[in-house]
Amino acid sequence: MKKELPAKYYLAHFNELIAFINTQCCHLLTEKHIDFINKVNKLSEQGQCMLARIYSRKPLLVAIDTLNYTEIDNPEQALEELKVAGLISHPNHSDYQQVLAHLTKPALLELLAPFTPKLSIKKSAAKTTLVTQACDFFAVNLEHLTPLYNQFAINNRADIYEYFEFLYIGRLSSGDINHQNSFVLRDLGVRATRASHTQSLARFDTLDQAQSNYALNRARLAFKKAKTDDQYQALAHEVIAQQAQGTLAVNLKNKLLLRLHQQLKKVDATLSFTILSACENSPEAIEIQIREQYRQGNKDWVKAKLEAIIEDPLTDDQLYFADDFLMRKFNKQTRSRLSTMLADTQCVIAIDEIYRGDVEQGVAQYYESQGLRVFNTENTLWQSLFGLVFWHELYVETPHPPCNEFDLFPHVLRTNRFYHTQQQQIDILLAQWQTPDDLLKHVCKNAARYFEQPNGLFRWHTELLKPLEVLILNSPITALKSHLQNMTLRFLELKDGYPDLMVLKGNTVHFEEVKAPGDKLRRNQLTTIDNLKKSGFSVKIAAVNWINDPNRVYSVVDIETTGSLKGGNRITEIGLVKMQHGKVIETWSTLINPQMRIPKFIVSLTGITDAMVASAPSFHEVANTLINKLQGSIFVAHNVNFDYGFIRKECEMAGINFKMPKLCTVVESRKAFPGLKSYSLGNLSTHFELSLTNHHRALADASATAELLLLIQHSQHKK
Template sequence: MKKELPEKYYLAHFKELITFIDTQCRHLLEQKHVDFINKVNRLTEQGQCMLARIYSRKPLLVAITTLNYNEIDSPALALEELKTAQLISHPNYTDYQHVLAHLTKPVLLALLAPFDIQPSIKKSVTKAQLVAQTCDFFATKPEHLTCLYNQFVINNRFAVYEYFEFLYIGRLSTGDINHQNSFVLRDLGLRTTRENHTVSLARFDTREEAQSNYALNRYRMAFKSAQSDDEYQALAIELINQPAEGTLAVNLKNKLLLRLHQQLKKYNIELCFTLLNACENSAEATELQIREQYRQGNKEWVKIQLETIIEDPLTDDLLYFADDFLMRKFNKQTRSRLSAMLADTQCVIEIDEVYRNDVEQGVTEHYTQQGLTVFYTENTLWQSLFGLVFWRELYIDTPTPPCNEFDMFPQSLRTDCFYHTQHQKIEALLANWQTPDDLLKHVCKSAARYFEQANGLFRWHSELLRPLEVLILNSSLAALKSHLKNMTMRFMQLKDGYPDLMVLNGNKLHFEEVKAPGDKLRRNQLTTIDCLKNNGFNVHIAAVKWVNDPNRIYSVVDIETTGSLKGGNRITEIGIVKMQHGKVIDTWSTLINPQMRIPKFIVSLTGINDAMVATAPRFTEIAETLLNKLKGTIFVAHNVNFDYGFIRKECEMAGIHFKMPKLCTVVESRKAFPGLKSYSLGNLSAHFDLNLTSHHRALADASATAELLLLIKKFN
């Protein structure tokens, strides 16, 4: 059932934020912030309602005529109360440009009408152009706009209130108002929050840290809105001298400095070097600086820096760069380690080229046909294992708990201080497992206790534990412990870059990073793969070689449905024509009970009515047969995403994962036969004299599509 918001929901959210600031963040406030809270608390409820409504707006100016709300009995009295409390004010002549920008084109033209300048204004003038012309005209006579000023109030939420929102959310946004949007979605049940949340906590320890982060967020907003190199340059010069207090502020400042470097590197190279120098403990900045200096010809300086990094690297990623750059630029090595690893791999797999758009699926099918068990794991496997193993230490029994119900990602991981602050608990937990079964029991118990609780590490799903069980029971316990400990110490480096697949052959487990022709191995993948190998895991890099499998089997599919949108409609009929070596090897079709009425226009189109499907099987009853028919084949359809999407949706509703390679005869027809007026199945059948006997019945359409596929193959 859809939830309804109460009449005064804005006021409730406004008070929720003010209460949080007043009770939890006093140590982060200046006197002006305290004065603001005191003024708000002295307002009547009507005044608070009006202020909350004004602060819910984004523009600097708010038209008074738009401030009529059911919960405010007298808008005029409420506004007067806010003016008396000096919480709002009217614009004056210094704000005339903002006022004019707020007006519509007809109002602007009406303002100019008495001054006989309208003939110089073209009818095609844009709003922005008209505002600019009007501003120019009234620049020397802003007093003529006095009548407008009392029609607006200044939305000065940026003076104090924005800081309050920042303290709650932790960042600023160019979109909807931060906390209000979150609160509204929460109250409507549309935003996930952490269960069992009781008290919101301040996210900063000191005012200096809070204000530093706030100022840097303002710079981030300014960067997003900047439009010229001059604006970026001015922003860069200011940012260089902006203090960064605390890890979060340092990371944000580094990120902004690097973005500005990217923006200005062709505009002001000297400033760009200054930007890189201003970065603090940034591996990326160090790498960029070395590359820039090498391009400038400062090779001796570069060599010294590389050797220094190798002796004492800031991160593994930077170490790999330094080692590789030194070898290639100074020791005449022709290939990078990343290229060499990929080129020298002994694992080359021939995969049918129909898997070009999903190479991992192709490799999975390759191993599955050999009787191996394969899981597509990538980053999710290790992130979910890490989250379940350390859930309590991350979210409950922690010195750095999430600050509020919307905080999903643990603060201790964001700042890479998890092991530092909780090393005794972590070591005790790791030491507590004597066998893989001990670890598995811990993971299962954690999953049962915290199931479906929101978090920023992984998503809950019904098959979450299956790959974790395979990993734990088929790996060395020492290797698992070692890698988990590494993740606690440097999570931000090891949170991604994991191999695509986990492959189980009997009781032998290995990970596999799949690379198609043209793919490159990224450095974060090298970091993670090296860490896995060093901890005792078997990791392969599989180079895929595309082949055209002559024994390929096509399943040409057509479905009929109760309507065109898969969200609210169901399948009424499925037809399949299986082909191999250019011949039909099997056909199959069935009506399906859609468990809903079939609309009249669909009945007239397909001939399938409610009576025909009344005794037909439901999709769940034919799902196993259908999947067995499709297994190991290429899914072909005319406008394939329609048929494939409906079947995938039905499988999803039945709790079945559905994924297979697909081919679209509409797309292939356009390639093979360019220039035709229409590529509908009916028109193509007529054009090429295909045997389409009962259009809009599943097996008949599938048969015609199969003929079309053969024709396409001949032309290709």
């Protein structure tokens, strides 16, 4: 059931924010902020409603005649109250350009009409052209605009109220208003919030921290809006001069400076170097400086800098860079650390080129054909394990709880301070697990207790525990504990870069990073893989060679349905023809009870009636049979996305993840037989005299499509 917003919900949200500022953020306010709150508290409810409505708007100017709302009985009186309190004002001559730009095109034409003889106004002109003409004309005729100003109120939310929103949300948005949208989506039940939230807390300890973060967030938005070199240069000087208080501010300032460096490095070399020097403990900035100094021939400086980094690196990633650069540039070794790892750990696997669009699936299929269990894991496996292991320490019993119900990602992870702030709790927890079973029980207990509670680490789903159970029960407990502890120490470094696959062979798991020809191993992957190996896990690089497998099995599928995929329709029949080496090796078909009425026009098209499917199995009942028949083959259909999409949707409804390589005979026949008037199955069957004896029945259409596939392959072979 759709929720309804409460009466006067904008005022309710406004008051919720002001209450938070009053109770939690007094230490983050200046005199002007306190004065604003005092003025708001003295307003009538009507005045507060009007102010909340104005602040919910995005533009700088708000047209007075649009401020009519059911909860405000007397808009004129409410606006007058706000003006007397000094909370809003009308624009004046200094704002004339913004006023003209705010007008609609018809309003601009009406305003300029009396002066048309002087201006040569064209009604067909673009609005931007009209605004330019109006600004040029009224710059020396401002008196004509005076009556216009009283039609607008200046939306001064950016002066104070935007800062309050920032204190609550911790980020500024260039689009929709931060807290208003968050509250509205929460009230509608659309946005997930933490159910355990009881009290919102301040996210900054000092006024300096709050204001430096706020200023840098404003600079971040300014960077997004900047378009010219002059704007980027001015912003660079502003960001360099801005003090960064606290880890979050330092990280944001470094990120901004690096973006400005990229923007200006070819425009202003001197400023670009100054930008890099202004970065504080930034491995990326240091790496750029080293590379640039090496290009300029300052090799002694570079060598000393690299040796200093190796002695005391900021991150593992920086250490790998310094070690690699020193080895290749000064020790004259041709193979980098990345190349060495690739050579030492890789296994070459021949994979059918049909998997070019999803190489990981091809490698997974390769191992599954050998009887091994394979899981697509990447970052999800370790992020979900980390979250479930340390849920209590991150979200419940923590000295740094999330600041409010919308904060889903723990602050201590954002600042890489988790282990440092809760070392005793973490050490005690890790010491409790003597066996993999101990750890699995802990994970399952937290999963049951906190299931579906929102968090910023992973998404809940019904299959979440399966790969975690395999990992835990088939890995040394020492390896698991070691890597989990490393994640508590350096979460930002170890949150991603994990191998694509986890492979279970016997009672042992190993990880594989899949690399197709031309793919490269990134340094963050090197960091993570190295950490996994040091913890005691086996990690390999699966280097893929593409082949055209002559033993391919094709599963040619056709389905009949109650209608289109988007209309909530269901499958009524499935037909399957399996082929290998150009011969049919199996056929299978079944009617499906769609559990809904079949429309008359579909009955007339297919001949399948409600009576025919009444005693047929549901898709859920045949799903496993179908999946087993499709296993290890290529999914082929005429207009493949229709058939594949329906089966994938039905599998999702049955709790099955469906994914396999696919081939479309419409696409392939266009390539093989260009110039035909139509590529529908019926017309192609007529053209090539295919055996289509019962069109729009699943097995008949699948059989004709199988014949078409053979013709396509024969044409390709000849070419």
